[in-house]
Amino acid sequence: MLRLFSGSLAAMLLATSAPVALHAAEPAAVSSLVQAVDIPYEAFTLANGLRVIVHEDRKAPIVAVSVWYHIGSKDEPKGKTGFAHLFEHLMFNGSENANMDFFKPLEAVGATDLNGTTWFDRTNYFETVPTGALETALFLESDRMGHLLGAIDQGKLDNQIGVVQNEKRQGDNEPYGLVEYAQLAALFPEGHPYRHSTIGSMADLSAASLEDVKNWFRAHYGPNNAVLVLAGDIDGKSARPLVEKWFGAIPRGPETTRPQVTIPTLPKAVDQVMKDRVATTRIMRSWAVPGLNDPDTTKLDVGMAVLGGLASSRLDNALVRQDKTAVSISAGVQEFEKMSIVEITANVKPGVDPKLVADKLDALVADYIRNGPTEDEVKRAATRQVSGVIGGLESVGGFGGKAVTLAEGAVYSNDPAKYKKDLAEIAAVTPAAVKAAMAKWLTRPAYRLTVEPGERSEADVAIAGGIRSAPRYYRDPKAEGGAATVAASGAAVDRSKFPEVQPIGDLEFPAIERATLSNGMQVVLARRTTVPTVRIALSFDAGNAADPKAKLGTQALMLSLLDEGTKTRNSIQIAEEQERLGAAIGTSANMDRTSVTLFALKPNLAPSLDLLADVVRNPAFDPAEVERLRAQLVTSIAAENTQPRGIARRALPELLYGKVHPYGVPLSGSGTEAGVKAVTRDDLFAFHNAWLRPDNGKIFVAGDTTLAEIKPLLEARFGQWQPTANVAKGAKLFRMDRMARPPRIVLIDRPQSPQSYIMAGQLLPFKGVDDPLTFSAANEVVGGSFLSRLNMDLREDKGWAYGAFTSAPMVRDTMPLYLIAPVQTDRTGDSIAAAIGDVKTFLTTKGVDAEEHERTINNQIRSLPGSFETSSDLLGGLMSIDAFGRPDDYYTRLADRYRAITAADMDKAARAAIRPDDLIWVVVGDAAKVRPQLEKLKDQGIGLPIEDAKPGS
The missing domain is CATH 3.30.830.10 (Metalloenzyme, LuxS/M16 peptidase-like)
Incomplete structure (x- = not known):
């Protein structure tokens, strides 16, 4: 099934298209749009089982590298929940021949769209790199596939367990943050592979041993359980020897046993009420339905779009526009490999009886299932879906892109061209087919959840702590011979040094x-x-x-x-x-x-x-x-x-x-x-x-x-549009008042928060129109990138945060500097002290070092082609040039301007602008637990006054 969240599908039509008639009586037919979509590719499989897919797209000198492992949270056994996601983190922390954070070499070569994700059915890693740095990416991806375990130690494991647990706290701390746990527990019985969340439980993460995680890797991360996609400035003939070189000698791994997955039907409707710190009551209806390869899933997807996904949906028109009893509506299908979840959500207008909305919602859904959509509704839904797909066609990689589309098809359906079947199904779907699919799957009992404003009860909080799956399997691959018994497919390559980066050209911005x-x-x-x-x-x-x-x-x-x-x-x-x-x-x-x-x-x-x-x-x-x-x-x-x-x-x-x-x-x-x-x-x-x-x-x-x-x-x-007569054009007056703004901590109480959200700020001594390029480069080192001092300290070294960073938003007038760090509650005071210490050290005794300077400047230059890959990127660039009064050749001159920046220049710019003692801090958290920590900061020489405030005050 085609999923819009996966972004783009393909290079479509021709590189250039002929002029078309622009005044057609009817919009272009869905079938004609679909027929033109194509991602030509070459595919081959190495002797060790690694499937390789190559798509050529020469629009920019970049290549998307995407590695998908067919292993996700549904494959985790009892007591090991969260392992797939934990391993995603560990696989960024260095391998035997590149024992460093993988962001370091990838940022140095100018990688864009760089990340990794884990979900129920897969784990993936991706980066888009300049063509000259392709071998660097292949070296790194192959090294963590075949040479990882020697680089994992207890220190790395403990650190990443802390980081993942803070990621979980961060999600749980959000409004409606416990809903997924409740939904999965209600829809799926004990022992069902999809019953537990991908993030896992705190207890299982804390209990993970070094041998546990190493066995998990040995069992599931071999080349025969992976797909590698290369999309962009590359072809199959050039790609094959490179892939053989770096991946060919990696031994085959054991075959992953796939859990049996059934589509459960609730014996009767399940009603549940939760309380949370939310602004409005939320009503949800959920059903478990088939996975993405089932023919009914396309029909359900279109049906849910008509019901609550389109701006003109049935539920929007009835509840939001007509009755005005709901402030927002959504309906859709969360699609997974072996099953999916249909979700309908209504946010009730404050002051309205939620029961009235729930009853009307259920009546509308029942009527829709009984009578089905109209032909026009189906056509509109199909057009919207195909248009959304085409809108992402320019990207070669990233979270969506053509590499993702090909990989999804290969991993989930054993067919990289699965997108063609999905599009054809969308174009051919009929109202009768939608009606039949909904009658088949949505007349079954639903999980009906209501989330009301209020404090989370102990029962609500407990839901977040311990949803686990029943025993299924957990084998030690060493007992079966494992990877060591399988012959490699080629001679080992020299991994004693990184491959040489080939020349990388500067950005060529369109005229x-x-x-x-x-x-x-x-x-x-x-x-x-x-x-x-x-x-x-x-x-x-x-x-x-x-x-x-x-x-x-x-x-x-x-x-x-x-x-x-x-x-x-x-x-x-x-x-x-x-x-x-x-x-x-x-x-x-x-x-x-x-x-x-x-x-x-x-x-x-x-x-x-x-x-x-x-x-x-x-x-x-x-x-x-x-x-x-x-x-x-x-x-x-x-x-x-x-x-x-x-x-x-x-x-x-x-x-x-x-x-x-x-x-x-x-x-x-x-x-x-x-x-x-x-x-x-x-x-x-x-x-x-x-x-x-x-x-x-x-x-x-x-x-x-x-x-x-x-x-x-x-x-x-x-062309004939004129201003309204006798109305003056608006004007903005940029001036400061004379009030003092001393540094202090404003503590905003949010009880029951497992994390504190820290946000500090100061005003910088320049404006966006001044184009402070050197300061922006310096900010990358102190807090602007993943590898920054601040993030490496609070996340990677201490494990107190999922992420910490600084930001200097480019505005025309006086620019601000923000320091942001969501941290675990019991480390709030320590995190503020550490952040201030990090910044002060950077500004005094430990400025930009040679490695940081080279990596930052290289990244800024080499990432430019990937930063302007799509027409959306170009549109943003055009608007930025205008907003800040910059010349048309601004972006093409950036590379030379960056090359002229020295480490001393960066230090000078940062030291002239950043004043850590003048920061104003806002801390949003559980005041009863946080205030004592903040008061103790004076013992560390941080004598900031503390003011109490409430949200919205």
Whole structure:
């Protein structure tokens, strides 16, 4: 089954496409879109069983390397939950011939899209590297596949157990963070492979011994249980000798025994109520259904899209738009190899009786199952799914990309081209087939969960601690001969040194073309013809900084209403039209800019632009829609005030900038509850007329079009657009108030939190328009990258955090520096002391060393081609050039500018800007447990006053 979360599918159509008729009466048929999708590949298998798939895509000098091991959490035996995910972490910590954090050599060669993930059915590792560094990636991936165990010791194991446990705490600490545990326990009986979560239990992780984890590796991580995909600037002829060289001598491993998986049916409906620190009651319905290779799964996927996945879904229209008893709806299929889970979720509008919503929801679902979808609904759902797939076609790797698509097909279905069958099924699905599949699977008893606002009870918390599977199997491969008895497929390669990195060229940014419409609006274009899609952004000089201080949230409410009704289209018509076209209109804002964006399939570009122009130019701000979206935004703000990260991000900007400065607003841009409630319909029109206007915006275009093609289309829709008469263009006043902002700790109480969310900040002595490139490079060393001093200390050395970092967001005016570290509760005070110590050491006695300098500069230069792989990347680059007043050749000159930066330059820039004693700290956590730790900081020479606050205060 095709999954949208896996991103892209393929190189589609031709590298360049011929002009198409843009005024077709009907949108392009799903079948025609599907037929053109193709990922040509070559495949071969080494003697040791490693399956290799190679896809050639020469659009950029990069290669995606993706290794998938067919082992996941469903394969874990009782007492070993979390082992697959724990091993994912350990396999980043060094191998016998590269005994270092794998991020170090990969960052040095400029890897992008670098990570690893574990899920129920697989573990994967991936990185996209410059072509000249391909052998480095192959050396590293092969070394951890065939030469890992000698590098694992008790210290590494203990550390990564701590890191994984903090990852679990971080997830559990979120609102609704215990829901998955409850869902799995209810849907699957004891002993079922999918019953326990991938993260595992605290007890099992703590009990993991060194021999346990080594046996786990020996049993499951051989080449015969893996698939290697190379996608990008490579072909099969060149790839085969390289793969043979690095992987050929790795011995075959034992065959992994696959657990038997049944699709359980509950004997009767299961009702459960949980309490959590949430903003609104959540109602959920879940069923266990077949896995991704079952023909019914496609039908269920389309059916759930119609029910609650589309913007125009049945449940959205009935509960969110019409009844206004829910603030959001979702429905979909979580697809896995051997089974899947259908989920329906409704977030109840505060003040509404959840039982009324639950009863109406169940009645709507029953009616839908009984009568099925219409042909138009199925067509819209299919178009939306295929369009979402095509939208990701440019990426060769990463979390989605073509490498992922080929690997998924090979691992789960023994067919790298499985995506073709999935797309064909989507195009061919009928209302009758959807109705039959839903009647077959969703008339069975459901798991019905309600999560209510309140404090977690002991029973709720206990759910997170110990869901384990019953005994299945756990064998010692040494008893069966294991890997050592299997002959290698080639002579051993010299692993005493890293392979030499071949020359890596600098970024070649596409030519930037410009034009001007009749009304003076500028058009900026960069062409990228890899796939037949076009991305457009209307960007306005507004942003969160333009939000009226007296009514914070005016902009957010206005933006949320743009696609909810125009003078000629209502919200349902807008949603349905996007779905028929396979288009997506979105709105966004950062501190400085407000954007309305369009993703369009090229065959449907003209009508998609018609819709975009109507949404931008003719908002209706219908009173009923205003009240509906106002309630949703107020609920969203309340939700932020239940999330540790959301609470901190709302509090810190005002502490740094003050109430007067335009940047002294919540980082989410959502505003305040009081502000949103005060906004009138006239305020919305006033904001739109002052800020979203042709003399305050520009049009940016990236994708498969030319300036000659796109300008007439834009001229017809925007060329005659004029500002509203007698309305002045908006203006932002950047000034600071005179209030003192002394360093201190603001402690925001969030009882029952297993982690404290630490976020500190200071203002830097420069602006984004100053282009502080040297400081940005220095920040990579102190906290900006995975290998930074801060992350290596709090995560890799001490194991107190899942991640810790610094960030210096690029804004036009005064830039901030943020230090962020979610840490286990009992180490809150220690973590603040350690972070301050790390920064001070960096600024004084231990500045940037030679290795850090070389790695950082190489990474910044070599990662540029991978950073601009897609038209979305290009669009962001065009908008950044404009926002900060940079020249068109800005990105092509970056490499030489980085080469000129010395370690001394980086030290100087950091020491002139960072003031660790002036940081203002926000700590969101269990105050009763945290305050004593903070008070003890004075014993370590950190005499920061402590202020108490509540979320939202």
